[in-house]
Amino acid sequence: MISLTEENYLKALFHLSAGQGGKREAGTSELAEHLSVKPASVHDMLKKLKEKKLVEYEKYGKISLTTSGRNRAVEVIRKHRLWETFLYDKLGFNWDEIHEVAEQLEHIRSAKLIERLDKFLGYPRVDPHGDVIPNARGEWPKQVRTALTEATVGQVYKVLAVQDNSPVFLQQVIKSGLKIGARIRLVDRSAFDGMMEISINRSRQAISREMGGCIFVTEC
């Protein structure tokens, strides 16, 4: 049996290291930061997760998920994104409200429930924030995504996804009129503060560096 807390550690580890971006290995402090606990607590939990063969970890060494740990993490992420889709598509929740509730729903244990939910939603391939939903076997159609901060000035892009976990950010995106799937052109980026200007169906929009880091696009 794997606890709700353990699931959250595995999910955090996945997002920090094995995740989409495929960043470097995460450290104790970074994990602690991400989970809003202290590094000492993370260390305790890592020992337990190692015991259970869900992570690989040596003292002062790097932390990584085992195949089993990764599978569990992906399962939780799949549930999270299906629930977000349910709340958005079926119950009419707003973009910025669904993540928090999905953080709870993702821990409900029932294989049948998630199967049936998937079917009920029509086997969606992305969640309302544009994030890919892994299938029942934990497979990802790996999408190539670039943060707007890394995009090339002059290029035309399609908005693929947005960061899902900050309501204030999402409210600002809603106000800006930007939507998943929108076609935009990166008009300019300031060398001073990273401030960007994009054109979206003929109108201009200012995007800060902070904002741009949370918006993911793909060339088109």
Added chain:
Amino acid sequence: MISLTEENYLKALFHLSAGQGGKREAGTSELAEHLSVKPASVHDMLKKLKEKKLVEYEKYGKISLTTSGRNRAVEVIRKHRLWETFLYDKLGFNWDEIHEVAEQLEHIRSAKLIERLDKFLGYPRVDPHGDVIPNARGEWPKQVRTALTEATVGQVYKVLAVQDNSPVFLQQVIKSGLKIGARIRLVDRSAFDGMMEISINRSRQAISREMGGCIFVTEC
């Protein structure tokens, strides 16, 4: 903040004392039995719930819910029954599978979620087992229900509800062809073992005392 465990204690107390049947006050051991914990654990929790003004309780005295405690219990029961309805009506779960999953879902915290779910389901008045769903203000349309074991031989009844928490019982009910809303006549009851015979659309069906105690009917 009220924990998942505390919610389960309040719900158990409600079902044992303030509930539908409106039975006598529950004792420590009865509560313990119902929650599958030991009486000593119940005692610990009762002290905490008294602190929080959710139950009234004096040493060696009777246990009862405060208005606040009762309200919380009803809220959880409302959520439980709405989720059961969702699983049954929308996801096509079987009668005997929904209770267990609803035991988890009933603890999800989001006022908006439960409001929207209620609307999505079309404001159902009873759950799939025939139990009344309290409204958003915690009000019950109090239904008069008699266990089949207490019913009068010769009378015609309508099946109102069945006990929801035993999959094997529910599977047996499904096999017997008995459904919520069905019109039945209690043909006979043995003075020896309480065994009953009912007629349901012209066919005869044998019902044990154990079974009859879990089937609730109303005169019609």
Added chain:
DNA sequence: TATATAATTTAGGTAAGCCTAAAAATTAAA
């Protein structure tokens, strides 16, 4: 390379929910 800074680990502690075993109070039986 030596030293300062930062990250990690250890040690010792807390609160929630559970347990067993024993003591105390209540209730039922003789």
Added chain:
DNA sequence: TTTAATTTTTAGGCTTACCTAAATTATATA
């Protein structure tokens, strides 16, 4: 009414998931 059985409460412990403070190791800087 006295004794026996049952129920409830107390005492002391355990596990999970946190914490702070101090020690240790690793990394960056001079």
